[in-house]
Amino acid sequence: MVCLRESAEGEDAWVLRAPDRKAAGRGGWKDPLWDFKGPVPRNGEWLLLKYRNGVASPSGTPQLWKIPREMDGPAEGGSEGQKVVPRPQSPPFPPRAPTPPPPLSPGSVIGESPLPVSSELGARQLLLDEWGTPGAELKLPEGLSWKLLYVRRPLYRNLLRSPNPEGINIYEPPPPCGPPRPLETLGNFSGWQISTEKLLPSFSWTVKQQCIDLLAEGLWEELLDKQQPDITVMDWFENSCLDTYVYELHVWLLAADRRTIIRQYHNAPRPSPKGPTGHWCQVSHVFKCYGPGVRFIHFLHKAKNRMGSDGFRRTRVTDSSVSLQLRN
Template identity: 35%
Template sequence: MLRFKHTKVSNKGPMSHQKTRMGQSESGHIHVASRQQRSEECTALQSDVPDVPLAVVEEILLNLPAHQVVRVCRLVCREWKELVDSASHWRERCRREEIQPCDASRTPEDWRLFYFITKKRRNLLKNPSADDVLQRWEIVRNEGDGWAVEGNRKPFPDDTVTKCFVTSYGICLKRQLIDLKKEGYNAALMDQLQPHIKISDWYAPCPDCGSEYQICVELLDQRKNPIRTFQPEKVVFPSGNCEPWCQTTHVFKDYGPGVRFIRFTHGGKDTRFWAGHFGIRITNSSVEICPADEGSRRSKVSNKGPMSYQKTRMGHSESGHIHFAARQQRSDKCTALQSDVPDVPLAVVEEILLNLPAHQVVRVCQLVCREWKELVDSASHWRERCRREGIQPCDASRTPEDWRLFYFLTKKQRNLLKNPSADDDLQRWEIVHNGGNHWAAEMNRKPFPDDTVTKCFVTSYGLCLKRQLIDLKKEGYNAAFMDQLQPHIKISDWYAPRFDCGSEYQICIELLDQKKNPISTFQPEKVLFEQWNDEPWCQMTHVFKDYGRGVRFIRFTHGGVDTQYWAGHYGIRVTNSSVEICPSVQR
């Protein structure tokens, strides 16, 4: 993983003073000779507090139990809290644990809520498929020959379900009361989040005998008074039917505060009054608390069953009877109709987007649909791009406020000065003062910290100044960008004296408006070196922040003179100058 370097800055140079005008800034002189000692001191002081990149922290958190991450890790510091609270953390957990919305075209509004509700999701009914005979059920009506349990006469769609409850010639009803608090869904969760409550029940008639099926599901308050009720009309099967397995479903939504219990009641009878157990068969009943997008999926629902009608009372809902025998035919038709529009999981879409050029993702892919736009606008998408491309904040303890802006600024970040290290002699520079024996370009007398920089500009016994004017619009930073975002503008310049001659260094950086009038200026006091110095390389840095609107140009001026007035080029040396537009988290 690539990371930006931490710079150790000394605020004092030889006979130097600093002055910052008209702007909030960070600036300093860096003496290379003493930097190693300070670096070692800082390392010793910080050895007990390792600088761990946030990407590593996030990977650690993703491998801890979710409840510990929320209850403990989230309290460690602001950065960890932001990681734990981010949608990207919980979406990544869902991806790794293969928890996905049933409808890939709809993203959860709250990924953390979606994760926990899905992880906790289960059938709240006990003994739903008659495996334990009639245990855990309260018998409400037990007429005729009463309730019984049998093996399925016809294979069930889920081959793990092999038994069913069977009714008789008198009405048979049974029920369960679900205490939501005991099941782990406390009052605050139910009242504030109101997750969807999904009901499902499967039933089938005896082929040679008519039968009747009924169901009633109630959401109850603390005193067990109904708040919402689902009670469709009874479903009647005639004699001589084909014995299909049918499913009834319902989703409670927006049911309001106060739900503390769920009462599930179902049953039926045969319509021929035959002794024995020829009535309706029911099995695989379920009541589940599920994320909102789960309940909103587009199910293939048949709103009509044999001689059946549906009615939804007192609630916003989606419900239906599904005739299993006819479902395969409808599914085939739908598959044929939708074959040109494949249902691609969002995790796959995001992986595709991450492998496309960033500018295409913003300009084109973001316009495809709402889900794609949400992916492209998400912080997690741009943080993942940064991770894959080795782009990280220089200070791992500070996360960018806007990861997309951070990505594009860092990708575009470059030195806006041309010919900064005298590789092309004095080309691209405007000479302001050319005193003494004028400006010259020479090889470095002493190795530079960056061994790729081998040349420098040299001044003489008369004042030598040169400058460049940077047109921000031509460099790709338009007016709206500079005015609205005001990215940091980072200045750097390296300078050194000759060991045998005194010299003077000066610099002035101006942020200019459209008419080239100064908006903000950085002009520290001149730096003086005495004769017989140790010829160090020093760095001048400054960061313009909060400089206001209107910046259209940057004027960079620097130079100096020797103080002994010796003929030739014995004055200050400058090289590796830079002006960069950079994200605010860098320093």
């Protein structure tokens, strides 16, 4: 079982455990995520691997830690002795981020053409009325005016394109799936890069991803590096009950090269099997104090499909969002 939490630079981020020797296999235990081979932990022992920034520490010799039985609780999915349901493993490194789409036109940012403002003072006051107290301390870099900032609105708005491609309302049950069709034909998916991962025997993942260029959206380096606005990620997925795990969310905060990871978040929630089919579930996370250098946000989510005796069914996802807020 792999336990993953958000990893910050310089932190030990991974803890891996083999529940028993049978699960580990013969000839040694192997970490399928990092291709690491090591000794087989006995029952009640945890194998602690120290990683820094997603890379095994040079001095990180694997150590076996004896955990008291009262601390070594039952595996996820049941009590001691029951079958362990494997948790989907998060990718160790993001796929190459797609090319960010060009910035939206001013009228598209807020859904209508912004009200004309005659002065810098007027534009600043309109933004402060929206942003509240935190915006009062904001200093703009040379070349950026309050009037331009008012038009571009890089803060407190959803930076993802087509956040609800199929026009699904989370306050209503998801509509019937219908026969298999290319996802692009079901709505407006502009801005998304879409792919499919085949799973055996009858499952597949629909993978949708976007990359956000923060500077192109109107933010600036000093704001991102020094003030580091909170980055809020939110998504809604359908509890389709097609499998134990029907949805995954992966978000990477990337440097200017679009490859260097500064912070990351991964979540494969397990909805309650007692919940009604079609119930909407929310996933959210806030990146705080993530450090300097963030220039891109790579957003990726996966929704599971199944072709069975009852026909084709898929897990719907909607109302995805990534936004930045000034810290109090």
